[in-house]
Amino acid sequence: MLNNKGRPTQPTVDSNVDDSLETFTGNKGLELETPLIFEQGVPGRIGVDMADPKPVKSRLGGLERKESVGLPDLSEPQVLRHFVRLSRQNYAIDAGFYPLGSCTMKHNPRINEKVARLAGLGDLHPMQPTSTVQGALELIDDLAHWLKTITGMPAVTMSPAAGAHGELCGVMAIRAAHEANGEVRTRILVPESAHGTNPATAALCGYKVEAVPARADGRMDLDAFAEKLGPDVAGVMLTNPNTCGLFETDVKRIADLVHEIGGYFYCDGANLNAILGRVRPGDLGVDAMHINLHKTFSTPHGGGGPGAGPVVFSEGLAAFAPVPYVIQGENGFELVEQVEGDAAQSFGRMKGFHGQMGMFIRALAYMQSHGADGLRQIAEDAVLNANYIRVSLDDKLHSSFAGICMHEALFDDSTLKGTGVTTLDLAKAMIDEGFHPMTMYFPLVVHGAMLIEPTESESRQTLDQFIGAMRYLLDKATAGETDYFLSAPHFSPRRRLDETGAARNPVLRWIPDESADANEKTSVSAAS
């Protein structure tokens, strides 16, 4: 039906449009495809303008590269368009709700990006004389002060590059401390709900990992823990709040017990966001804890990094911290870069140079923007949001553990039992609703786990929309609309991908010519 006063307002064809209609280009309106960068090159193009090299007598010692590298040549607008198109195939926190449990996907303020790029901060060379970087060292020292104050711990080491790297740093300090004591300890206790990095870290430090079961209320079983303690136990690695989103109520008892046998308490600080300004880990008996600046202090996740994982230490472990660190000397700030003198007990070095400065700048900007008052409110709002989700869904989903949760709500998949819909299928349907799915199948101790962490960044309106969508989907699943879920997502840049094919026959890079064949082959096996 045509509007006779102007353009048509309704489709001229039957409204039963088949959405699998193909276009000539493969694009669909604003959904723009882009081939691999290697498939777009035209020899002779270049995307960077630079001076011609002056002819000189080569000092390469006859080792000049003779073979071509194999890189494609492209112009600047081509490259720009390629990556803009790619970016549009990504979900991101700036675009929508990203309740990925244990990942703390909070708003990343842009002031952080701005100050990280200031001339005199973002462009400093790590080997400049310290006399020319006093502002940078002051910044590191200031951030260290904030971290020590927030956690109530006397010392901090800044260089670890991420959470797992921080764990390694903490457990290495524990091992170094035992060795300095002349003690050989062989076991480290880790709750069975722990993140996989914990046992991987303990193993890298030469410790045998022993899992401690959880109680019915989701906390570590104190009796089982006490039973496993002995003079050969180096320490415990405990996440608090734990991976089930619960505060370990016996935390002080756990600390006392491990200290009684001469062990140390490593706290995985991944979930620090929930307790900022409400409790200091130092008051709970913690000896070492890493802090994920990319979770709690809003440095962007960047598609998987970079992060930063400073580690706070108790007095007993501080001497074993790795180099480098900043001290205040007679002529201003100085860097201790070698294992000698006052740093003679240091267990070594974790990383080139001095740490993730770019992340330090962003995290400090975030802290200053929030202050002591704002930091406390972060924890309060994050915990309130998580509990709001918990109570708004617990008639439809089964909460794994009763009672108040901290910053994330954990459900199991019992509601879906018998529907033929799995947690994974539900997650894929959430994609169609415009949300990033929650964390699935973690922690491992809960069947078909769904771990939802809203963070403090989200408004009640967003939470209500999410809750509404979840309830709608759960009703649909229990009403028997299984196929809808099995074929989800329907509206994403790609449908479900053949992960089995990818793992059986790994294609990890583009290869000229052959790549087309490889592509064909996988299509065939996927279709068969």
Added chain:
Amino acid sequence: MSYKFTEDHEWVLLEGEVATIGISDYAQGQLGDVVYVEVPTIGDEITKGDELAVVESVKAASEVYSPVSGEIIDVNSELEGAPTKVNEDAMDSGWFAKIKVSNSSDLDDLMDEAAYKAFLQGLDE
């Protein structure tokens, strides 16, 4: 000559002093699409309970523990190129390794087929 099973879902088939080891049909079903199998080295000595092989599906990796002690005399090298065999034919051509058994009493405490079936039924409940 009959299959014996462990509670970790490995099977053993003893012919003379040579035991063939694999994982049960139930186990392959639980793992899902197997994408890679790491088999042991021929000639290695292995003790009952040690890790014999690793089976990987897309989302999980499981250790296969040796139900017997002895010397590894053969491995199923075909699995490297065709891990699907474990899914398709777990109880036969999807075998992992052959071990020259040093003590055949290792098999005494394993389940026979009927007992394993009952064991699986217990798991489902």
Added chain:
Amino acid sequence: MLARVGVKSIDDLFADIPEEARLTDLLDLPLHESEMVVEKNFRTLAAKNLSPYSTPCFLGAGAYQHHVPSVADHIIQRSEFLTAYTPYQPEISQGTLQALFEFQTQVALITGMEVANASMYDGATSCAEAVLMACRVTRRKKAVISGNLHPHYRDVTRTTLQFTEFETIDLPTAAAGIENFDDHINSDIACVVVQNPDFFGRIQDLTALADKCHEAGVLLVVVVNEVVSLGAIKSPGEMGADIVAGEGQSIGVPLSYGGPYVGLLATRQKFVRQMPGRLCGQTVDQDGKRGFVLTLSTREQHIRREKATSNICTNAGLCSLAFTIHMSLLGEAGFTKLASLNHSQAVTLAEKLEAIDGVSLLNDTFFNEFTLRLPANAAEIVEKLATKGVLGGVPVSRLIPKEPDMANLLLVAATETCSTADMDDFVVALKEVLGC
């Protein structure tokens, strides 16, 4: 919201915290500040530093001053890349995944290797992971480390291995000459680790060393901490490397006082299951469209836990994207031209500096960085140069202290960012400081 949750006050939500540990007052920290004030705070801090981009700068030693194209910094600030998490939901993460696949391919191409992973934290940690990987592949327990490996890389590797069943054999620094590895290569050794160009800037042909290693079943790990050099010199793969561990900062990543950077790790296809870190692989979706996923994740800690190849989880995502964009802009023509420009800059500078009385060049070969022997203590000279606004290189003693032989050695780098005027300022300032 509190009513819906069924509590009277916010405090009720924190009732699980032991009462005696609960904070009642605010932390002893300043209160929140406006964006304007925060920006001013950082400008104040920045003003206390000397920006190498505003002054003649010849610093290297593992981090190099290069021009970062504006497109690279613009794209990595797009929300869709900046604020996405690890691509665990591939249907809505194809942007990150395809970029990673392109990154892996670029790294494999420039290093001359078959495959590369999706990045490590930095060059030093990548080197340590390469050694662990070599131990797993060979099932051997000792790694021989060249004395001319960047000292931070050597220290990080030793630190990482110290509590494992593996150990390093650290050879002494050999500033003046070529090292001889023959006595150390045997069937107990997992790998030999060498840097090329080495810490002092010297370029070596590693082909013969690779052959010797392979005869004994030893892997050759080649460390590259100036990736631009790969545009000018024979690739480690061509020389027979089994694993390449590199620092990718020079391509697309700002200096940022030492981090975050991007660790590169490349190897042969047959070792890929022993490789640490994330890997992106090509596959198809259910409609048959090409797509990408994280793959072989069973090597990783979240599945293998204590049996994982490494504990690495977060990597250098956004820095690897910056690398990919910059490398795409360069292409074959640009990458090789950039390398050749860097070399010509360094040769030009070396000739100018060598002409100064008492100053001699330690290296016979180099790419964009070389070592000078000064007639005085290099650390003191560098301080004096800094007061004249010249960042005149890195004294070797800062990284290798307590070696009297090294006290007068100065590492000097020249990249495309130095102008002729910068070089001349350096020469004048150095002459003044040396009193000649």
